[in-house]
Amino acid sequence: MIGVQKPVNPLRGTLSWLGYVVHRHKPLALSLSGLLVAFGTILSGIEIWWGVPPICAGVIIPALDLWWERRSENNNELTSAREKVLEEALAPLLELAATATFRPREKRIETAEAAAMRVAGDLRAAFASVPEVRAVVFVVSTDGLRMEPRFPAGRPDRPRDFVRGTERGDQAFRILDELPGRFIIVEDLRSEGADTPYWAGTGAHYNTFIAAPIRSTEHAFGMVTIDAPQPGSLDHQHGSTIALFAAALGILFAEAARGATGGPGPDKRNGRDGKDQVDQTPRELPRPEDGNARGEAPESP
Numbered sequence: 001m002i003g004v005q006k007p008v009n010p011l012r013g014t015l016s017w018l019g020y021v022v023h024r025h026k027p028l029a030l031s032l033s034g035l036l037v038a039f040g041t042i043l044s045g046i047e048i049w050w051g052v053p054p055i056c057a058g059v060i061i062p063a064l065d066l067w068w069e070r071r072s073e074n075n076n077e078l079t080s081a082r083e084k085v086l087e088e089a090l091a092p093l094l095e096l097a098a099t100a101t102f103r104p105r106e107k108r109i110e111t112a113e114a115a116a117m118r119v120a121g122d123l124r125a126a127f128a129s130v131p132e133v134r135a136v137v138f139v140v141s142t143d144g145l146r147m148e149p150r151f152p153a154g155r156p157d158r159p160r161d162f163v164r165g166t167e168r169g170d171q172a173f174r175i176l177d178e179l180p181g182r183f184i185i186v187e188d189l190r191s192e193g194a195d196t197p198y199w200a201g202t203g204a205h206y207n208t209f210i211a212a213p214i215r216s217t218e219h220a221f222g223m224v225t226i227d228a229p230q231p232g233s234l235d236h237q238h239g240s241t242i243a244l245f246a247a248a249l250g251i252l253f254a255e256a257a258r259g260a261t262g263g264p265g266p267d268k269r270n271g272r273d274g275k276d277q278v279d280q281t282p283r284e285l286p287r288p289e290d291g292n293a294r295g296e297a298p299e300s301p
Contacts (some may be wrong), residue, residue, distance in 0.1 A: 019064045026065055035063040089122040091242055097251040105259065112249075112256035117151050119245050123226060124153040126241070131235045137214075137249070138162065139222040140176070147172060147222060157205045159225075172201040174215045176220035180242035183212040188231035207231045209237045212246035212259070214253060221253035 022029040044051030068175035095114055102112045116137045123135040133270035134154035138147045147162040147169070175184060175198045177204065186196050189207045198211070209227035224246040228234060 001025040022061055022064045029061050033058045088259050093248045097248055109256045112252040115252050120151040120153040120166045128226050132231050133228045135226045137224055145158045167200045173213055174198050174222055183210055185239045207233045210234055210242055212243040214246045214249045216250050218255045
């Protein structure tokens, strides 16, 4: 799914609406709940089955209120976590991108490398509430034929390269070349996998993922991904956050690729058309085995 939410399940939508109404008029709703239970008790003295419907309705009303309160608390927690990561991680990254323009090329390369390493760790920390989440920054190789997982953080199982010419690799490169939106999200690979565009992976150890391309108007540098084993544990808010980080990395990688006299010509696009980029790509970044996104020793699967 490309940055577009699925239609709301009618039953879930109805429950959400009822929960909202009950919570908004809580005193009246709870009074009605008590009256229904009392009325049901009286009817049960006449015929037990007559009292069941009003008693059930009386119990459901406070349950809907409790469900709405907990949902609101979860939404507030997600919003707070998003605001925190935007303030503590994205804002400094954007400032770094703004200042990188005026630095020598070697410094721009070092800045892009350090930023990419930090992004995976920051996203992993920001989404720590998602069980067994993994964030990865993939980088297009110098020859444009591979996309390598340079900076993984989170779950210890290592992602593999995406290689052009294979079904899995070609679908992944389509995210860089063709994706019209800012990110793609698949909430449940078990039910959506066969119909998912831009994906032909194995789904090993994960059942939901988000991918956002790191690119500029003419150049593609890689992508940021986040995945988790639990279906539905990632949502569009996560996708929007990841897309913002990918956009910031796109600026930094574009600056790192820029030569002393200006950017590369259209015949030297970094991986977006599969052509070699001779002298304008960022230098080789640290390999995955050299450590994870936090600079720690690699974990054993």
